[in-house]
Amino acid sequence: MADRNAPVLSTRALNRATLERQLLLRRAAVTAKEAIGGLVGLQAQNTRPPYFQLHARLADFDPAELSALMESREVVRIVTLRSTIHTHTAEDALTLRPLVQPARDRELNMFRNGLTGVDLDRLTVLARELVEERPRTLKELRQELRPHWPDADPQSLGVAARCRLPLVQVTPRGLWGRSGQVALTTAEHWLGSPPLPAATPDATVLRYLAAFGPASVKDMQMWAGLTRMREVFERLRPRLVTFRDDNGAELFDLPDAPHPDPDTPAPPRFLPEFDNVLLGHADRTRVIPPEYKGRNGVGNQAYGTVLADGFLAAVWRLDETADEAVVTVQALGRLGRAARDEIAQEAVEMLGVMCPRPAYDVRFAAFVDFGD
Secondary structure (H helix, E strand, O other): OOOOOOOEOOHHHHHHHHHHHOOOOOOEOOOHHHHHHHOOOEEOOOOOHHHHHHHHHEOOOOHHHHHHHHHOOOEEEEEOHHHOEEEEEHHHHHHHHHHOHHHHHHHHHOOHHHHOOOOHHHHHHHHHHHHHHOOEOHHHHHHHHHHHOOOOOHHHHHHHHHHHOOEEEOOOOOOOOOOOOOOEEEHHHHHOOOOOOOOOHHHHHHHHHHHHOOEOHHHHHHHHOOOOOHHHHHHHHHHOEEEEOOOOOEEEEOOOOOOOOOOOOOOOEEEOOOOHHHHOOOOOOOOOOHHHOOOOEEOOEEOEEEEEOOEEEEEEEEEEOOOEEEEEEEEOOOOOHHHHHHHHHHHHHHHHHHOOOOEEEEEEEEOOOOOO
């Protein structure tokens, strides 16, 4: 039963608690693999964002470290949380993917009209044989499957294979400075592992709270793309502590989780598009001020974001030539001189690691839509 007398955490207190667990109050002296596991994966619709996410969080990060982990198959790119591509450790790829299968089933159900007459179990077997014979693009997979169901919608056949199988994007896709087209095989085949039991909901809630807490049931459901998690939290309640936010929503947390002083300094950080710290909660006001809601992207297009004093303050764009790397920062509101100086210094440090060039430039502009 909810505790109506639970302590209230201010937005700023929630912000600092979340940033601490997200390794954004200070850069952490841990390996890239340890960080990826501790954060329960990195959002990775595009290939470069995971590298920038780690630079914002880790001391002495070298992009070659993550690239080497991908080449050695210790981390992979796979669709998991929220039915989006994430960079996960090999173990998480094998165990989180079956946990979120209900979300993939819901996605597949949206394409049922294009799959009339298709035996999904047979499709799954055929698709597995094809991608384990050699990695295939979705176009190749559709072409191979279509003769078996000529009346089905080709796109729906590809979606069915992607939803029914734990498909990973094989290298060189995602390697630093190389990349390549998306080619797919099963996680088990790529990682040389038999199927593993799905991660339990209880263990996943605890990992989520360690990386994103304090958080509500709705927050966790939004992060994972799962539903009906209330009973899991209730089952765990004796092992957890509870708080309330300024609006009275109940928040759960681990009893030994860090809660920094709300006045703890938070240095500026450049985050790529779709960073999980911005997407890991249903109520995102702990990082995104209400007046800036929706201004860090348009539709499905998100911008790189700048955190100042722990909160979204600007968006940014990177332009590169052979001789110069330029970061353009567009403030969402007024930035004082001290904040601008700190942001500029952080931008130069980021460019030195992520975009080595003979020359750098950092430019500030009033907010305009990058999509224009």
